[in-house]
Amino acid sequence: MSTLQEEIQRRRTFAIISHPDAGKTTLTEKLLWFGGAIQMAGSVRARKSTKHATSDWMELEKQRGISVTSSVMQFPYREHIINLLDTPGHDDFSEDTYRTLTAVDSAVMVIDSVNGVEAQTIKLLNVCRMRDTPIITFINKLDRESRAPIELLDEIESTLGMQCAPITWPIGMGKSFRGVYHLYNDEISFFDPKAEKGTSETIKGLDNPRLDEVIGKQAEDLRIDIELVRGASNTFDSAAYLSGKQTPVFFGSAVNNFGVQSLLDAVVELSPAPLPRAAVSREVEPDEAKFSGFVFKIQANMDPKHRDRIAFVRVCGGRFERGMKIKQVSTNKLMAVNNAITFMAQDRNTTDEAYAGDIIGIPNHGTVKLGDTFSEGEDLKFTGIPSFAPEHFRRARLKNPLKMKQLQKGLQQLAEEGASQLFKPLLSNDLILGAVGTLQFDVVAHRLEHEYGVDIVFESFDCSTARWLRGSDADLKAISDKYGFNVALDGAEEYVYLAPNRVNLAMAQERYPDIQFLETREIF
Numbered sequence: 001m002s003t004l005q006e007e008i009q010r011r012r013t014f015a016i017i018s019h020p021d022a023g024k025t026t027l028t029e030k031l032l033w034f035g036g037a038i039q040m041a042g043s044v045r046a047r048k049s050t051k052h053a054t055s056d057w058m059e060l061e062k063q064r065g066i067s068v069t070s071s072v073m074q075f076p077y078r079e080h081i082i083n084l085l086d087t088p089g090h091d092d093f094s095e096d097t098y099r100t101l102t103a104v105d106s107a108v109m110v111i112d113s114v115n116g117v118e119a120q121t122i123k124l125l126n127v128c129r130m131r132d133t134p135i136i137t138f139i140n141k142l143d144r145e146s147r148a149p150i151e152l153l154d155e156i157e158s159t160l161g162m163q164c165a166p167i168t169w170p171i172g173m174g175k176s177f178r179g180v181y182h183l184y185n186d187e188i189s190f191f192d193p194k195a196e197k198g199t200s201e202t203i204k205g206l207d208n209p210r211l212d213e214v215i216g217k218q219a220e221d222l223r224i225d226i227e228l229v230r231g232a233s234n235t236f237d238s239a240a241y242l243s244g245k246q247t248p249v250f251f252g253s254a255v256n257n258f259g260v261q262s263l264l265d266a267v268v269e270l271s272p273a274p275l276p277r278a279a280v281s282r283e284v285e286p287d288e289a290k291f292s293g294f295v296f297k298i299q300a301n302m303d304p305k306h307r308d309r310i311a312f313v314r315v316c317g318g319r320f321e322r323g324m325k326i327k328q329v330s331t332n333k334l335m336a337v338n339n340a341i342t343f344m345a346q347d348r349n350t351t352d353e354a355y356a357g358d359i360i361g362i363p364n365h366g367t368v369k370l371g372d373t374f375s376e377g378e379d380l381k382f383t384g385i386p387s388f389a390p391e392h393f394r395r396a397r398l399k400n401p402l403k404m405k406q407l408q409k410g411l412q413q414l415a416e417e418g419a420s421q422l423f424k425p426l427l428s429n430d431l432i433l434g435a436v437g438t439l440q441f442d443v444v445a446h447r448l449e450h451e452y453g454v455d456i457v458f459e460s461f462d463c464s465t466a467r468w469l470r471g472s473d474a475d476l477k478a479i480s481d482k483y484g485f486n487v488a489l490d491g492a493e494e495y496v497y498l499a500p501n502r503v504n505l506a507m508a509q510e511r512y513p514d515i516q517f518l519e520t521r522e523i524f
């Protein structure tokens with residue numbers, strides 16, 4: 001294997017998906033701690049708790065400090081390089097959360113053992129499903145009075161449509177939670193919240209008398225449970241996992257560090273190294289000699305003194321080196337990237353380089369757009385970086401009507417960056433903004449004011465979701481005539497149906513069976 005191949009093979013790029021409060025922040029912190037990337041527990045949570053105390057977006061940004069540093073967390077673990085991509089949740093849930101999932105090779109899904117599968121998990125999983133992203137499941141909070149494990153697995157299978165293959169199995173729960181049994185290593189790890197790594201002892205073998213010594217009567221229950229589980233559950237099948245059809249399941253308690261190491265080991269051992277990526281003309285292999293990558297997120301620096309933006313590029317092929325000249329394919333311009341940000345957390349001696357699977361941040365002044373491809377010259381265009389149907393809508397109204405031009409320009413540019421989406425209904429002069437998280441509106445208002453000198457107020461707009469329309473010219477004209485106030489053009493001049501509610505949407509779909517109503521639109 002060449003050095004390039006070796007470097008790529010040891011990379012694992014993943015994100016954590018979960019519903020708010022399932023334990024994503026806690027787990028992130030523990031993963032970083034087990035990976036040796038942070039010395040002290042508490043730092044990630046501290047960031048979050050201050051963050052959580054306010055919904056004011058400027059405050060959020062200030063408290064986050066240089067927020068790019070938390071967007072990608074890279075650390076070495078067991079001869080591997082882990083790239084953990086942050087998926088903002090809570091107040092800062094946005095389209096970025098979805099799009100980050102297009103830049104990873106796998107995901108870890110955290111389920112709260114008390115609440116089971118929750119709404120945001122379903123949404124995020126649907127995004128993963130678009131690329132059949134392999135998912136490892138971590139069922140968290142076993143130290144609480146949880147739902148029965150078998151019931152949780154049933155729920156995952158029925159609501160998320162994936163087979164579950166338990167890798168570990170919990171021994172009791174809540175007050176009687178004693179640890180987990182590893183179904184493949186035939187090992188029992190005893191839970192001890194006071195032990196530094198959550199585990200007091202690990203023993204081999206279900207028949208080990210030490211098991212009875214430590215957990216008494218629960219030992220016999222465990223033996224019966226495991227026999228049932230082995231009979232009734234799916235065996236782990238790597239191919240099924242890698243194609244997104246089966247999820248290996250681990251149980252634990254993140255806050256007590258318990259089960260976290262097994263999870264991190266699973267990321268290294270089970271999840272895929274950087275995968276090939278589809279481009280319009282061909283598939284790009286990670287170990288190609290030449291560099292290529294695409295922009296999945298743009299983050300603006302909100303400090304008015306520094307109007308720069310960071311474009312987050314997922315490296316898809318080859319190797320990046322600081323100072324390299326790369327081509328922005330959409331403009332055909334070469335850029336010498338001397339100030340790229342790489343994310344290696346600890347090792348200050350590393351040269352500034354990145355390999356397929358890694359993320360680099362490219363500072364720019366608004367010239368780089370979401371979905372842009374960078375290459376060493378080839379006219380590549382990566383696919384699979386979509387806009388997602390918004391669920392929140394606002395009508396933008398100017399305080400000073402003379403600033404209409406600036407407003408339109410600002411909204412257009414912010415839409416290209418992915419800050420929010422812009423819709424112009426065919427039969428009105430309204431400018432409608434769409435977002436998947438309401439914080440996106442605050443971002444837009446703030447940036448319009450500070451970067452474009454435009455003051456706006458938001459009004460409510462009666463719409464619950466949007467669908468991009470694909471069909472013949474005649475059909476599109478017919479639906480536009482019928483629902484002109486609710487058919488709009490988006491920032492890329494594509495037809496969109498703005499549905500007041502699900503019933504209207506269903507009716508429109510029934511009335512125009514030849515039109516496709518799409519929940520996502522590829523960014524070109």
Ligand code: G4P
Nearest residue numbers: 019020021022023024025026027140141144253254255256
């Ligand atoms: P999130 O990022 O997914 O929103 O979740 P976060 O990690 O913030 O966890 C949400 C709450 O769940 C936190 O409690 C956290 O301490 C708790 N938690 C995480 N893992 C476990 C676990 O294994 N067992 C139990 N019992 N609780 C867990 P909080 O009260 O909101 O915050 P804090 O006061 O504990 O800091």
